[in-house]
Amino acid sequence: MNAPLREPQQDRSRATRERLLAATVELLATRGWAATTVARVAEEAGASRGAAQHHFPTREALFTAVIEQMYDTMTADVGAALADLPSGPDRIAAVVDQAIEIYTGTRFKAALQVWSAAASDETLGDVIRPLEAKLGRAAHKLVVAGLDPDGTRPNAHRLAQITLDLARGFGLADTLTDDSKRRAGVAAAWVEQLTAALG
Amino acid sequence: MNAPLREPQQDRSRATRERLLAATVELLATRGWAATTVARVAEEAGASRGAAQHHFPTREALFTAVIEQMYDTMTADVGAALADLPSGPDRIAAVVDQAIEIYTGTRFKAALQVWSAAASDETLGDVIRPLEAKLGRAAHKLVVAGLDPDGTRPNAHRLAQITLDLARGFGLADTLTDDSKRRAGVAAAWVEQLTAALG
Numbered sequence: 001m002n003a004p005l006r007e008p009q010q011d012r013s014r015a016t017r018e019r020l021l022a023a024t025v026e027l028l029a030t031r032g033w034a035a036t037t038v039a040r041v042a043e044e045a046g047a048s049r050g051a052a053q054h055h056f057p058t059r060e061a062l063f064t065a066v067i068e069q070m071y072d073t074m075t076a077d078v079g080a081a082l083a084d085l086p087s088g089p090d091r092i093a094a095v096v097d098q099a100i101e102i103y104t105g106t107r108f109k110a111a112l113q114v115w116s117a118a119a120s121d122e123t124l125g126d127v128i129r130p131l132e133a134k135l136g137r138a139a140h141k142l143v144v145a146g147l148d149p150d151g152t153r154p155n156a157h158r159l160a161q162i163t164l165d166l167a168r169g170f171g172l173a174d175t176l177t178d179d180s181k182r183r184a185g186v187a188a189a190w191v192e193q194l195t196a197a198l199g
Numbered sequence: 200m201n202a203p204l205r206e207p208q209q210d211r212s213r214a215t216r217e218r219l220l221a222a223t224v225e226l227l228a229t230r231g232w233a234a235t236t237v238a239r240v241a242e243e244a245g246a247s248r249g250a251a252q253h254h255f256p257t258r259e260a261l262f263t264a265v266i267e268q269m270y271d272t273m274t275a276d277v278g279a280a281l282a283d284l285p286s287g288p289d290r291i292a293a294v295v296d297q298a299i300e301i302y303t304g305t306r307f308k309a310a311l312q313v314w315s316a317a318a319s320d321e322t323l324g325d326v327i328r329p330l331e332a333k334l335g336r337a338a339h340k341l342v343v344a345g346l347d348p349d350g351t352r353p354n355a356h357r358l359a360q361i362t363l364d365l366a367r368g369f370g371l372a373d374t375l376t377d378d379s380k381r382r383a384g385v386a387a388a389w390v391e392q393l394t395a396a397l398g
Contacts, residue, residue, distance in 0.1 A: 031319045034233060109318070112371075116312060119308070120234060121231070155388075162365060162385055165365050166364050166365050168367075168368035168371050168372060169371070170368075172311075172368070172371050175314060176314065176327065177328065
């Protein structure tokens with residue numbers, strides 16, 4: 001008779017962990033690296049400090065977990081987007097939109113804070129680099145499939161790289177100001193370029 | 200007889216200030232935002248803590264001064280690059296190189312740390328936003344002049360924006376790893392695109 005009792009407790013513990021991770025992403029994106037402490041995360045997640053420290057004994061443990069989850073979710077989102085690409089003439093615009101979405105959302109804003117901190121923190125850099133590379137590969141696969149569904153355009157790989165670097169640049173431009181209007185114009189110009197280049 | 204004596208002292212004071220600012224840029228770029236304290240800056244600049252505090256009573260004063268100088272220098276460099284653009288077929292590649300240089304140098308790596316911190320610090324955001332806009336305008340002017348020296352290509356403005364967003368994306372990709380090899384290939388593909396688009 002113990003199993004049914006144990007289950008809900010495990011569920012509660014898992015739910016607390018998820019809330020702590022979600023609060024960390026939100027705090028990183030809106031308040032920045034320095035303000036994202038375990039104590040503040042617990043408060044935002046509505047968890048006790050003890051519960052937070054049970055799940056994440058150190059700030060490093062919290063950040064490692066959140067980075068892994070953040071990148072895994074972004075990578076999974078990219079994979080899901082791949083299945084949703086329209087066919088026909090709207091496909092190129094849709095794939096450019098998807099690429100931009102990866103690098104301008106809340107998760108990327110949070111990732112940018114970690115990224116920036118990792119520039120001078122080797123331990124953090126070692127955690128983030130392989131995850132960043134994995135996300136980069138998934139994003140590249142998505143954009144190549146979007147630009148070249150039949151695998152007949154030899155320039156699709158390079159054009160996909162330009163698209164992703166451009167999207168990263170948009171992400172950076174969006175951190176200090178809401179850049180969505182300007183970005184829409186530049187993105188439209190890039191879709192036009194892509195359409196011409198893909199023939 | 201006082202003037203010749205006062206002069207060297209003013210010079211020394213100015214030189215100390217410059218060394219403090221240069222050390223701040225270097226520390227920001229290599230050690231990050233949190234590690235760049237007034238005490239550490241003084242140490243790196245070979246100045247006394249008293250001298251550092253004379254020039255910059257608070258961390259905020261130091262950062263405001265360094266951001267202004269950093270952006271002013273980047274903007275001036277961009278202006279100088281404008282005069283140096285080659286004519287003929289190498290012009291497009293040269294202007295893409297210049298755009299990339301703006302966003303991948305040590306100064307930009309330092310700026311990125313400030314930028315990232317400014318995402319959650321309004322005071323800092325208010326300092327950096329107009330300077331960033333000024334640099335953006337100078338960079339845009341450089342790239343438009345490079346792509347369209349005769350002012351005859353109506354698409355030059357949009358292509359310049361794509362070039363600069365792309366360069367910013369390269370800058371971000373270069374913070375965690377040395378991305379210069381990959382970047383060279385993508386930049387070459389973009390130069391090809393530009394050349395075709397400009398006709």
